[in-house]
Amino acid sequence: MKETSKLNPHQNYIDAVRDSASIDPMPTVQNLAKNTGLEPEEIVHYILVQWAASGSEALMATTPLALRQLKEAADASDIAKVRGMVNWLLTGL
Numbered sequence: 179m180k181e182t183s184k185l186n187p188h189q190n191y192i193d194a195v196r197d198s199a200s201i202d203p204m205p206t207v208q209n210l211a212k213n214t215g216l217e218p219e220e221i222v223h224y225i226l227v228q229w230a231a232s233g234s235e236a237l238m239a240t241t242p243l244a245l246r247q248l249k250e251a252a253d254a255s256d257i258a259k260v261r262g263m264v265n266w267l268l269t270g271l
Contacts, residue, residue, distance in 0.1 A: 190262030
């Protein structure tokens with residue numbers, strides 16, 4: 179566990195965002211745009227809407243991925259990860 183995660187309840191999310199910086203999602207977005215006839219901006223907007231709604235969806239779905247991951251983190255006594263996931267789930271409320 180990183181020392182900063184004790185200071186910032188969002189550190190797991192921050193780390194994940196920074197870790198993703200080496201991956202360029204635009205080739206996939208551009209291929210989707212090319213194959214569907216949609217604009218890349220429309221696809222990016224859709225992706226963001228789906229991501230933003232996934233917290234609420236996770237609360238309503240049966241055994242959603244987020245709930246399974248939360249259980250795994252709790253079973254592993256990874257309190258920092260549990261806190262980060264709960265904060266993420268509650269962000270949309």
